[in-house]
Amino acid sequence: MTTSPSLLAEKIYHQARLAGYDDCGIIPIDEMDAYRDRFQERLEKEPTSRPFYERIAPGMETKERFPWAKAVVICTWWLGRYKLPPSLEGQYARAFFLAPAVSLTEEEKQKKESFTDWLTAEGIHWAGGEKSSHLQIGGLRHAAMKAGLGMIRKNNFLYTERGSFVMLEGFVIDQSCELRQHHDLKPCAFQCHLCQDHCPTGALSSPFTMNPLKCVSFWNTFGKSQLPPTLPEKAMGNWIVGCDACQNVCPYNRIPAAKAEKEVPAPITEALPWLAPERLKEAPDSVLQKEILPFCDNHIQAEEVDTLRLSAARYLRNQARP
Ligand code: SF4
Ligand code: SF4
Structure with missing residues (x-):
């Protein structure tokens, strides 16, 4: 049937x-x-x-x-x-x-x-x-x-x-079928540009567009943390892997119903000491590959673990800036 x-x-x-x-x-x-x-x-x-x-x-x-x-x-x-x-x-x-x-x-x-x-x-x-x-x-x-x-x-x-x-x-x-859901979301307010204002590199140049070659998240993963001369390291701020600035600032991410419920499981809590930038900068390849790379969603490869050390070192330099 x-x-x-x-x-x-x-x-x-x-x-x-x-x-x-x-x-x-x-x-x-x-x-x-x-x-x-x-x-x-x-x-x-x-x-x-x-x-x-x-x-x-x-x-x-x-x-x-x-x-x-x-x-x-x-x-x-x-x-x-x-x-x-x-x-x-x-x-x-x-x-x-x-x-x-x-x-x-x-x-x-x-x-x-x-x-x-x-x-x-x-x-x-x-x-x-x-x-x-x-x-x-x-x-x-x-x-x-x-x-x-x-x-x-x-x-x-x-x-x-x-x-x-x-x-x-x-x-x-390979089967034809269709299922549409419904939501009650309101569009962004015309006058809101908080995400653009908080993008540290200007990657969000206008609404609904983005230049990935200016994005923090690109440079501290695929870009191997080797910044082009046009991108001052200060603009990378505190971000070590990825960047959530344009999402963290958005009012639609502050809804009470969206409160986190559970603590993260053991692999993350066990890696926490290594994620401290001072230790990340000095961590051996084997630790970075085993403990940290699984959290990077294939954005950093095993032979590219220097990316993490470079990002940690830049974080520490940025912390020391006035
Ligand atoms: S992820 Fe960061 S750098 Fe990239 S567009 Fe968003 S705020 Fe800008
Ligand atoms: S901060 Fe959020 S609500 Fe405001 S423009 Fe950006 S995406 Fe839209």
Whole structure:
């Protein structure tokens, strides 16, 4: 017996929730096409970012990469369910340190993986997910917005009703179905530009655009902490891995309902002493590779651990500045 598209969509949603995701929506694969236009607009607004965007552009061609796919399932995972240890606040970004890949116990990871196990058991051909690659299946924020899971704000992040500290996970599937969610989010106030004002490097040059080649988060990860002459190290402030400045300042991330509930699990608390910049700067390769890199979401490779030492050293120099 074949399953009707609406029943299939309901079943997928149900399984996603059982696996621990906060929400789930499904859009037809054709709706990923509009993302290319957004991508082009961004290039036109920030022509200097072309080298970066051209490198990632092939990953955004969802339909070409997965010609057999008919729909995109997009799931949200609220990172704020764990409290970021206070000593990491303002130095280490939440998306790296609270990602499910590092914050879940083995049992919780298995529960999360039960979603793709179920897809496979149902005979649904799928690709994507957290483990697939950094780019996953393409424009995840766009897909989440189209599925009604949230809205993209002027700082370019996707916000659900719990704010922007949300991991998105996308899966392409070979079945046609659709599921739209609804939210009551209000758009950014016209006069608000707090995120732009608090971006330390001017990477947020205008609403809904960003120059990754000016972004702190790029330079202290992919950029190996080797800053170009145009970027003064003072602008990197206290950030060692990533940067949350444009999200931390946003009023839509200060909602009481979005209060963290749980303490972070052991791998993070055990690494805390090494995350102190004085120790990070001197830590041996083996410690950085084993204790710290798992929190960097593949943004820093094993042979690039000097990135962490350079960032820690810069933090200490910035602390010493008047
Ligand atoms: S992450 Fe930091 S540097 Fe990048 S756009 Fe946001 S505030 Fe600016
Ligand atoms: S800080 Fe203001 S402008 Fe920026 S994303 Fe938040 S509400 Fe929108």
